[in-house]
Amino acid sequence: MIQLLSAGLRVNNNVFEILDQQLLPSQETWIAVQSPSHMVEIIKALKVRGAPMIGICAAIALAQYAEKTSSIVEIEHAAHELQNARPTAVNLAYCIGKMLATPRQDWQKGALWEAAVKLFHEDITLCESIAKHGIPLLKNGAQLLTICNTGRIATAGIGTALGIAYKAHELGMNIHVNVVETRPLLQGGRLTIWELKKQNVPCTLLIDNAAAALMQKGVVDAVFVGADRIACNGDSANKIGTYSLAVLAAYHRIPFYVVAPYTTVDPLCESGMHIEIEQRSFSEVHGVQGSFGNVTWAESSVQVFNPAFDVTPAELITGIVLDCGYFNQKAIKHGEHLKIEEK
Amino acid sequence: MIQLLSAGLRVNNNVFEILDQQLLPSQETWIAVQSPSHMVEIIKALKVRGAPMIGICAAIALAQYAEKTSSIVEIEHAAHELQNARPTAVNLAYCIGKMLATPRQDWQKGALWEAAVKLFHEDITLCESIAKHGIPLLKNGAQLLTICNTGRIATAGIGTALGIAYKAHELGMNIHVNVVETRPLLQGGRLTIWELKKQNVPCTLLIDNAAAALMQKGVVDAVFVGADRIACNGDSANKIGTYSLAVLAAYHRIPFYVVAPYTTVDPLCESGMHIEIEQRSFSEVHGVQGSFGNVTWAESSVQVFNPAFDVTPAELITGIVLDCGYFNQKAIKHGEHLKIEEK
Numbered sequence: 001m002i003q004l005l006s007a008g009l010r011v012n013n014n015v016f017e018i019l020d021q022q023l024l025p026s027q028e029t030w031i032a033v034q035s036p037s038h039m040v041e042i043i044k045a046l047k048v049r050g051a052p053m054i055g056i057c058a059a060i061a062l063a064q065y066a067e068k069t070s071s072i073v074e075i076e077h078a079a080h081e082l083q084n085a086r087p088t089a090v091n092l093a094y095c096i097g098k099m100l101a102t103p104r105q106d107w108q109k110g111a112l113w114e115a116a117v118k119l120f121h122e123d124i125t126l127c128e129s130i131a132k133h134g135i136p137l138l139k140n141g142a143q144l145l146t147i148c149n150t151g152r153i154a155t156a157g158i159g160t161a162l163g164i165a166y167k168a169h170e171l172g173m174n175i176h177v178n179v180v181e182t183r184p185l186l187q188g189g190r191l192t193i194w195e196l197k198k199q200n201v202p203c204t205l206l207i208d209n210a211a212a213a214l215m216q217k218g219v220v221d222a223v224f225v226g227a228d229r230i231a232c233n234g235d236s237a238n239k240i241g242t243y244s245l246a247v248l249a250a251y252h253r254i255p256f257y258v259v260a261p262y263t264t265v266d267p268l269c270e271s272g273m274h275i276e277i278e279q280r281s282f283s284e285v286h287g288v289q290g291s292f293g294n295v296t297w298a299e300s301s302v303q304v305f306n307p308a309f310d311v312t313p314a315e316l317i318t319g320i321v322l323d324c325g326y327f328n329q330k331a332i333k334h335g336e337h338l339k340i341e342e343k
Numbered sequence: 344m345i346q347l348l349s350a351g352l353r354v355n356n357n358v359f360e361i362l363d364q365q366l367l368p369s370q371e372t373w374i375a376v377q378s379p380s381h382m383v384e385i386i387k388a389l390k391v392r393g394a395p396m397i398g399i400c401a402a403i404a405l406a407q408y409a410e411k412t413s414s415i416v417e418i419e420h421a422a423h424e425l426q427n428a429r430p431t432a433v434n435l436a437y438c439i440g441k442m443l444a445t446p447r448q449d450w451q452k453g454a455l456w457e458a459a460v461k462l463f464h465e466d467i468t469l470c471e472s473i474a475k476h477g478i479p480l481l482k483n484g485a486q487l488l489t490i491c492n493t494g495r496i497a498t499a500g501i502g503t504a505l506g507i508a509y510k511a512h513e514l515g516m517n518i519h520v521n522v523v524e525t526r527p528l529l530q531g532g533r534l535t536i537w538e539l540k541k542q543n544v545p546c547t548l549l550i551d552n553a554a555a556a557l558m559q560k561g562v563v564d565a566v567f568v569g570a571d572r573i574a575c576n577g578d579s580a581n582k583i584g585t586y587s588l589a590v591l592a593a594y595h596r597i598p599f600y601v602v603a604p605y606t607t608v609d610p611l612c613e614s615g616m617h618i619e620i621e622q623r624s625f626s627e628v629h630g631v632q633g634s635f636g637n638v639t640w641a642e643s644s645v646q647v648f649n650p651a652f653d654v655t656p657a658e659l660i661t662g663i664v665l666d667c668g669y670f671n672q673k674a675i676k677h678g679e680h681l682k683i684e685e686k
Contacts, residue, residue: 180552183551190640203646206628208551212586213648216653240553247594248587248591285550295631295635295638297635298529298548302540
């Protein structure tokens with residue numbers, strides 16, 4: 001009997017449930033995943049999000065499906081459908097790749113479940129290792145700044161960028177996390193604040209365009225962000241607004257760290273130029289939608305520029321924290337973040 | 344009989360009405376101003392906003408009041424109350440100062456009305472002069488970026504920063520205005536887009552944290568912003584998020600212009616350090632409130648950093664466009680923007 005439990009997903013035998021992140025923080029509702037195409041819907045609707053989390057959920061959905069079908073071709077078809085649910089995060093491709101690399105003849109004999117469970121546990125370990133390498137970058141009393149949600153519901157473990165803050169807090173360090181709300185989908189204001197409050201980590205919320213003023217006041221000691229894809233040269237794609245924070249941090253001489261598991265590094269992607277950026281719907285910017293309500297303030301006819309991600313060039317990144325170590329600018333230039341022993 | 348009419352205010356004899364900017368764009372509702380303290384309420388609730396507009400409205404409210412009271416002391420008291428309605432914009436102090444400088448014995452014989460009407464017409468002329476000095480900064484086909492609302496409802500005329508865009512469009516230039524939504528109160532998404540659509544100026548809406556990505560794409564030719572107070576050394580206070588755009592523009596080598604009437608220059612304010620920044624309520628960041636609805640997504644217990652304005656240091660400002668001319672960095676350094684003949 002398979003049992004998995006994290007802040008954002010749970011598996012109890014063949015029942016696979018996901019915490020609906022669109023309904024947070026006002027409602028904690030779990031969705032029972034029915035099929036790979038249901039999972040794709042859930043991913044596209046951002047009911048589950050966070051690059052590592054999406055990969056693991058897709059893997060579990062595939063394992064679950066293998067028990068329901070006798071067709072190898074259908075499993076492969078479902079795998080491709082899952083892999084294409086979102087284009088930017090590389091972890092999704094990584095997880096599905098791991099699943100498909102298992103012996104095909106064992107797919108319906110538990111091999112896919114075994115692979116998915118391994119990915120789940122691997123992610124927990126990755127988060128712990130990331131935190132271990134991130135902690136030395138913090139001083140006691142540090143004021144951090146972060147964007148979006150890179151915590152417990154974005155991974156199977158304690159998180160990536162936010163995981164470092166959780167670990168510091170757990171170790172008794174006195175830290176404070178400043179969170180930009182992260183328009184348009186408000187993952188900072190809705191999810192990260194909810195998580196930090198739950199873990200009793202001191203935090204402050206601000207609008208995205210107040211980050212510069214907070215830095216100008218001298219309040220911010222370091223910026224920690226997640227990543228959806230890290231190119232060979234260190235260029236990193238992450239939530240829209242991350243690049244903005246990187247430019248602001250450089251101007252204010254504040255260290256800017258990208259934090260991710262090694263699975264986010266894409267050895268096939270030479271530079272940021274090659275990262276596909278998903279454009280999302282106008283309605284996200286015409287107003288806000290969520291379990292909290294649905295309001296529109298802008299003229300519905302107005303054209304919108306709404307990329308889901310932006311790319312931060314390596315020269316603005318002080319260092320990349322991976323599970324396998326910390327890589328400063330020089331190390332990134334030498335491609336040391338690419339020389340990773342696979343676990 | 345006194346008659347004044349602009350996009351955001353109208354006076355018909357002693358009836359003084361203001362377009363409720365909190366209800367825009369979904370409702371166009373006019374509020375009849377009853378008294379100076381009613382005007383203060385209206386200003387504090389941001390039903391009327393825009394540094395020049397606030398000053399003119401306060402002046403008219405004072406003139407209106409002079410007809411209703413026989414007490415000079417009460418008029419003076421009302422003047423001080425109006426002047427303190429918001430701390431950051433200097434225009435308010437300027438306009439009230441002009442009113443109080445009229446001969447006291449004539450206050451109830453029409454001198455205050457005369458002064459208020461003069462301020463109204465002066466503002467229209469100031470906007471036209473600003474536009475005249477701003478136009479040479481634009482090339483045909485220019486893609487502008489702006490924040491907040493600096494247009495027809497922020498002034499008695501065509502606007503300040505946005506006025507330049509209106510004038511360019513009127514002159515047949517092919518321009519496009521990119522507007523950041525301007526959290527927390529969404530003046531960009533609600534008001535500026537509404538105005539631009541009304542005037543048929545091509546425009547695009549984006550979230551505040553997508554401005555950097557738009558600049559990175561090479562789309563933005565120039566940033567034009569308003570100001571609430573310009574210090575002697577050129578440091579400028581404006582809507583929160585302006586400083587962020589200034590840093591981003593400098594990094595991308597995009598010209599960054601501050602646009603205002605001369606009344607925004609505060610000769611008593613040495614530098615940005617001396618500009619008082621208003622902190623506004625947490626609820627503005629916990630969600631959004633307006634005629635479009637009222638929703639809250641963040642934990643109501645979370646602490647918020649919510650300054651209404653930020654200060655852009657002069658070294659990030661390519662130039663300041665005033666009604667009396669264009670002042671580049673060198674001119675600002677020499678204090679030429681301070682040597683203004685009063686009209």
